[in-house]
Structures are given as structure tokens and as C-alpha cells.
Amino acid sequence: QVQLVESGGGLVQPGGSLKLSCASSGRDFIIYAMGWFRQAPGKEREFVAGCSRSGGTTDYSEAVKGRFTISKDNAKNIGYLQMNLLKPEDTAVYYCGARYSADAYAFTDEEDYEYWGPGIQVTVSS
Numbered sequence: 372q373v374q375l376v377e378s379g380g381g382l383v384q385p386g387g388s389l390k391l392s393c394a395s396s397g398r399d400f401i402i403y404a405m406g407w408f409r410q411a412p413g414k415e416r417e418f419v420a421g422c423s424r425s426g427g428t429t430d431y432s433e434a435v436k437g438r439f440t441i442s443k444d445n446a447k448n449i450g451y452l453q454m455n456l457l458k459p460e461d462t463a464v465y466y467c468g469a470r471y472s473a474d475a476y477a478f479t480d481e482e483d484y485e486y487w488g489p490g491i492q493v494t495v496s497s
Contacts, residue, residue, distance in 0.1 A: 452467075
């Protein structure tokens with residue numbers, strides 16, 4: 372069983388940056404692929420970024436490509452989402468997800484993930 376907890380959210384002005392963290396309670400974080408999703412008020416949860424178990428393969432939604440970077444530190448059992456050039460439309464609750472993976476694949480579907488954090492609010496506003 373893996374428990375995930377997000378941190379690093381908050382209020383930021385347009386054009387600013389935030390770095391979200393996703394801490395895993397379990398050992399062997401390296402065997403899990405990781406992803407970030409978000410849900411804005413009145414909208415469905417959507418894919419933001421995903422990476423393979425090693426972090427070597429990444430995938431991003433078109434909305435964040437070039438601005439966000441996903442990474443994993445398997446030695447510390449922590450995943451990250453670096454968010455730059457933030458826009459008001461990035462405002463949402465952000466969730467990290469994890470799933471066991473035996474290969475170098477970055478998963479983009481919500482249904483592919485087994486474990487989820489409780490979510491953290493990110494608000495981009497002046």
C-alpha cells in the first residue's frame with residue numbers, strides 16, 4: 372500500500388512559479404510510475420504530466436507543455452511538479468498519482484493510476 376501526500380501549493384501571481392511535491396510513504400518508489408492531474412471548479416479531473424518509474428520518460432498535456440516539468444527522486448521517495456509561467460487557468464486542485472510499473476512508460480489516463488494523494492490547491496491570481 373502506498374500513501375501519497377502533496378505539498379507546495381498556494382497562491383501565486385500570473386507568471387510566477389510553484390514547485391509541488393508528492394511524498395510517498397512506501398519504500399521502493401522506483402517501481403512506481405507517477406502522474407499529476409488537476410481539477411478546476413466545475414470541470415473534470417484532467418491529466419497534467421506523467422513520468423515513468425525511472426523518471427526517464429515524461430509526457431505532458433498540451434496546456435502545460437514547455438511550462439511544467441515532472442520529476443522523481445527515487446532515493447527520497449518524492450515526486451515533483453515544477454510549474455513556471457503560471458496562468459490563471461492553471462488554478463485547480465492538483466493531485467499526484469502512482470501505479471506499479473515494470474517498464475519505461477508514462478501513463479496519461481486517470482484510470483491507470485492505483486494510488487492518489489488528497490490533493491492540494493493552486494491558485495493563480497493577481
